[in-house]
Amino acid sequence: DVKVTQSSRYLVKRTGEKVFLECVQDMDHENMFWYRQDPGLGLRLIYFSYDVKMKEKGDIPEGYSVSREKKERFSLILESASTNQTSMYLCASREYGQPQHFGDGTRLSIL
Template sequence: DVKVTQSSRYLVKRTGEKVFLECVQDMDHENMFWYRQDPGLGLRLIYFSYDVKMKEKGDIPEGYSVSREKKERFSLILESASTNQTSMYLCASRRQGAMNTEAFFGQGTRLTVV
């Protein structure tokens, strides 16, 4: 059974903290994604990685960075958490090269910044 696993379902962090959200996939996919989900806004792409150490900014990269040191792991970093980063964060992976392939998602991390 294919799987994308996010390290935490719920996180509560304080303003100004550095926050790490971890995502691991077991499908050997080249592409991995971090999305932010807010009511009425759908899924907004934060960052996209198409290979180890390779990344592209999505639509809302401000305040975030990412790390992909191994193919199976893609980390989202909030350098200094702020209350407006309170949201649901979803990680996904997808096979490269075929634009019609399925994206597989983790269960999400609900982050609250207080």
């Protein structure tokens, strides 16, 4: 079974802090994704990566950056956290031609 692990289930940070969300997958998948889920808006793609050190912006990249130094790890970075980044963050990975597999999410609160 594919396992996508997000390092924290719940996280509370303050405005202006630099925040790191970590995601690790154990299936050697090429593609990895970061989404945020907000009520009434569904899942919106922030960034994705199709290979090590390769990344592309999704639909809402503003205020975020990513890092993929190793194939199994995809990190989401909030450069300077703001209250409108309070959300559920979901990481996913995918083998080519297969559906995406999701982690259990990180509920991030910015105070």
